[in-house]
Amino acid sequence: MKQKQPLARVELAPVPRTVTLLGATGSIGTSTIDLLRQERARYRVEAVTAHRNAAALARLARELGARFAAVADPDAYTELKAALSGSGIEAAAGSAAVIEAAERPADWVMAAITGATSLQPTLAAAERGATVALANKECLVCAGALFMRRAAAAGARILPVDSEHNAIFQALGAGRREDVRRIVLTASGGPFRTWTIEAIRKVTVEQALRHPTWTMGPKVTIDSATLMNKGLELIEAHHLFALGPDALDVVVHPQSVVHGLVEFRDGSVVAQLGSPDMRIPIAHCLAWPVRMATPAARLDLAKLATLTFEEPDPIRFPALALARRALGAGGAAPTVLNAANEIAVREFIGQRLGFSGIPMLVEATLDAAERRGAMAEPQSVEDALAIDHNARRLAADLLPEIAAMAS
């Protein structure tokens, strides 16, 4: 499998695609812009947003010829306004400005803001029928049914950016949804895949922040180490692909080369593989339904030589079962799970909770929330945010007891 000459260049799309980047200065945003630079004539940039890095955002907005640039943090407005002075690019700030960016007419929106603040702008893009490249977990985990229902009503197309879901999306192209028997998400297994349960109990923050294959932010790196990341992805997959819990599986695959698999009713399994480079799924979303070239390293199976697969261990990594429990319960449970996990990870990183305390705190919060009742499915973003808020408070209340147990 040597490097071979690519086939003749083909046309990607008949007209420039108008794009908006929510979260333009982050890792996903930066990779998206790298790809846009490759194909400048094919894309026109409508709006770009950032959290608070006004200087970087202004530079990107000027380079890309954006019409609108917004920072979420109102304190960064003056700097953004000054940096865009004379460019003709409209500057704005605050959460309403980020929503406005999403509402402006762009065919395609990269939703790469994370956290609870991603819900409103992502929903705004979906509700006007845009093609949304979804790079945040919150929309699907905290308000998945609501989000997918409103997107469908508006005729929006949701393209998953996450490598595992993007893999499933690609593999689904080989058949009809009705012929899918199940999908399988791959998990790296994290840095503690081979560790004993006793060793896992003593994991330090530094150890947990070293991920074997992907370089990611601290929250998702810890989630990979606990396997909660895969649990949240199961919930996302449920909404993205309209599949029940029995049709969703996880297999541990430490090399992270096979990103996801779809099993069809005839026994065929179609998988997407690739180098662990986020530019591949981002490019897939950006050019979709055609494809664009990327500078990502080409996959060389003979060089990789060995791919391994194993069942996730439910004893050492209880997070996956907790996510399945929340998925099975439905309603507010996935939102509670996610909120409790965010608190648990924050506390672990702050060294106020042991590694094993993460799933313990999530479980205790789910238990407590269920005892309290009021676990109905969120019917609005406000509902979802309220469930999230209450679950965080509940988790914080339970923290001292769990921290003592897990120390």
Place this chain on the structure above:
Amino acid sequence: MKQKQPLARVELAPVPRTVTLLGATGSIGTSTIDLLRQERARYRVEAVTAHRNAAALARLARELGARFAAVADPDAYTELKAALSGSGIEAAAGSAAVIEAAERPADWVMAAITGATSLQPTLAAAERGATVALANKECLVCAGALFMRRAAAAGARILPVDSEHNAIFQALGAGRREDVRRIVLTASGGPFRTWTIEAIRKVTVEQALRHPTWTMGPKVTIDSATLMNKGLELIEAHHLFALGPDALDVVVHPQSVVHGLVEFRDGSVVAQLGSPDMRIPIAHCLAWPVRMATPAARLDLAKLATLTFEEPDPIRFPALALARRALGAGGAAPTVLNAANEIAVREFIGQRLGFSGIPMLVEATLDAAERRGAMAEPQSVEDALAIDHNARRLAADLLPEIAAMAS
């Protein structure tokens, strides 16, 4: 990856599909009929053919309610006629009768006759615009350009039954042909994958007939052991998918779980995997464009645990390079390669040629044919058959010298 409940049953096709089976009593024909039995109401059988097993053919024709049954061997006519007596099923014999079977109006034709006699009937089915499930190599290897051109002109759809090409066909569903960078066929590597060149020289017929994963006829088993099978598949892939030699690759994958891979320009690689069970690709062709359930074992990656990949070794297995040479030369070269290989394998099985003599005889035949000239592409089945015939004679002429060298 535990066994999960399948999704709700869906409709496969709105009307019964009319099917004809050329080669109904062989391994592919038998598997096809097993699948037809599962979905009797969805398929109506127009015609069935066999080489000479009149009793088995008559039994199948009666069971399936076929309208026409033909044996290729005229000597089997009386037996077939008698066995179908009173059934209302028309009996016929001879090569013209097999062509007639292909010409009769069936939406879908399984072309599972092998050898040179497969050309005319398979072409007859393609030329009337049928959907042809192609399970013979000869049409593509000996007359590929001609076959694909006539099939395209008639609006026929060619579905590859061979597991590797079927895998590529499925994986291609994840994108557009224009976005394909290359395809990769997997090879088991055969029983001598890890043997030294000295040991390979002394391989016995018995050793060569033991294939590690698939149970197949002797010719294809020997071709798997020399890797010529993969070489012939490269030629088939070239015609089936309209890809040049630089976009066709082979990787050795001893577990035979990944059947083929498609690399797209964005770096995504889409692969089809499955248990080594021919009912999977046959079912894919039979139900296409939808899918049907099969009794094939479900793939359990965690149980398989390890998949390995390596480059094919051109020193110990020169057949692949010979096939690439023929593919590059084009014209009559692939037909010559195939004919010489058939003679070489026959002579090896007859213990008149050493194992290493197989590629040697093929190479010597290609050299001699090229020295003679007249290597133009066959423009008709008669042309292809004449090239095949002459190459076989040439190989037979060269045999004594090569056999002496390779002993």
